[in-house]
Amino acid sequence: EAQVTQNPRYLITVTGKKLTVTCSQNMNHEYMSWYRQDPGLGLRQIYYSMNVEVTDKGDVPEGYKVSRKEKRNFPLILESPSPNQTSLYFCASSPYSVRSARYEQYFGPGTRLTVT
Amino acid sequence: QKEVEQDPGPLSVPEGAIVSLNCTYSNSAFQYFMWYRQYSRKGPELLMYTYSSGNKEDGRFTAQVDKSSKYISLFIRDSQPSDSATYLCATRNTGGFKTIFGAGTRLFVKA
Numbered sequence: 666e667a668q669v670t671q672n673p674r675y676l677i678t679v680t681g682k683k684l685t686v687t688c689s690q691n692m693n694h695e696y697m698s699w700y701r702q703d704p705g706l707g708l709r710q711i712y713y714s715m716n717v718e719v720t721d722k723g724d725v726p727e728g729y730k731v732s733r734k735e736k737r738n739f740p741l742i743l744e745s746p747s748p749n750q751t752s753l754y755f756c757a758s759s760p761y762s763v764r765s766a767r768y769e770q771y772f773g774p775g776t777r778l779t780v781t
Numbered sequence: 782q783k784e785v786e787q788d789p790g791p792l793s794v795p796e797g798a799i800v801s802l803n804c805t806y807s808n809s810a811f812q813y814f815m816w817y818r819q820y821s822r823k824g825p826e827l828l829m830y831t832y833s834s835g836n837k838e839d840g841r842f843t844a845q846v847d848k849s850s851k852y853i854s855l856f857i858r859d860s861q862p863s864d865s866a867t868y869l870c871a872t873r874n875t876g877g878f879k880t881i882f883g884a885g886t887r888l889f890v891k892a
Contacts, residue, residue, distance in 0.1 A: 772826065
């Protein structure tokens with residue numbers, strides 16, 4: 666089954682404790698992205714990756730890091746989480762590439778993060 | 782001004798009604814338009830996408846784009862309780878790397 670998986674689904678942590686949210690896709694997509702979703706603000710892009718070792722900032726990258734060492738994985742790293750990073754996080758992948766005019770995205774189930 | 786504006790609702794309709802969901806966008810460079818449906822506690826799932834202006838139909842769903850007024854719509858015919866969800870419009874420019882999402886409209890279809 667084609668899917669995007671994220672782990673963990675729920676996470677409660679304390680300010681300053683480094684954490685990583687994993688994301689994996691099995692569709693051989695080159696494009697992957699991280700979003701956060703907050704009430705009234707919708708989905709906002711944190712980082713995206715066009716391919717292995719190619720990443721770039723989205724609209725709200727502050728406080729986050731990403732890496733893309735393998736095509737299927739795109740982990741989101743919070744080096745020193747703060748309460749304003751409490752949110753619902755989604756990973757997505759897309760068949761988009763420089764050769765393909767396919768812009769639709771496929772989302773994971775979400776990770777609900779609470780930072781106290 | 783947000784690049785994509787969407788009324789958050791909630792919108793409540795009786796079963797069988799025709800539902801109209803709408804968004805406006807500000808950047809005339811946007812050419813690719815999408816609608817996503819998000820059930821509670823789930824990730825968004827793609828419903829439909831369309832390029833440039835015009836209509837696109839898929840079963841009970843019709844997506845409409847009016848580039849002259851920068852207005853996009855999703856119509857749901859014969860709405861069902863299972864259509865109760867949040868609907869997100871999204872857009873991007875051709876060749877662009879970022880998708881811009883609306884805040885989403887919550888829809889409730891009452892049996």
